[in-house]
Amino acid sequence: MRAVIQRVNRASVTISGKTYSEIGPGLLVLLGVERSDEAPDARYIAQKVSALRVFTDENGKMNLSALDLGLSIMVVSQFTLSGDVRKGTRPSFTEAARPETAIPLYEAVCKQLRALGLNVQTGVFQAKMDIELVNDGPVTILLDSKKTF
Numbered sequence: 001m002r003a004v005i006q007r008v009n010r011a012s013v014t015i016s017g018k019t020y021s022e023i024g025p026g027l028l029v030l031l032g033v034e035r036s037d038e039a040p041d042a043r044y045i046a047q048k049v050s051a052l053r054v055f056t057d058e059n060g061k062m063n064l065s066a067l068d069l070g071l072s073i074m075v076v077s078q079f080t081l082s083g084d085v086r087k088g089t090r091p092s093f094t095e096a097a098r099p100e101t102a103i104p105l106y107e108a109v110c111k112q113l114r115a116l117g118l119n120v121q122t123g124v125f126q127a128k129m130d131i132e133l134v135n136d137g138p139v140t141i142l143l144d145s146k147k148t149f
Helices: 038-051 100-113
Strands: 001-015 018-023 028-034 063-064 071-079 120-122 128-145
Touching: 001 038, 001 071, 018 071, 018 120, 028 038, 028 100, 028 128, 038 100, 038 128, 071 100, 100 120
Parallel strands: 028 071, 071 120
Antiparallel strands: 001 018, 001 028, 001 128
């Protein structure tokens, strides 16, 4: 499972011209589920996202998490994070999980974040979405549950 996590001042998902969800300060998580992913991968991502210390404390040091501050998290499915362009310039998505595998794992990440008390907003799986965000910092973190980077 791969995630691109961005610290945001705000983020929103628009589908067919209508706002579907939005958050104020918090984290935008673009989440890619891969064929080999299982429940432990979802737990790893949820734990890391909730505890990721990328918000500044009173001394200006990145030392606080969204959980510490009670901030919101927006999780948006993005299968293109599994794109492989090592051979040529057209991405191969053979490692991306099929919907019957990806949807339950995506939902598991959201459920686990909610169980921690976080306000979690989402996109719509497989929908054509417009994602708007104001990146704060900018701060962008990459996660891989297999720890390949």
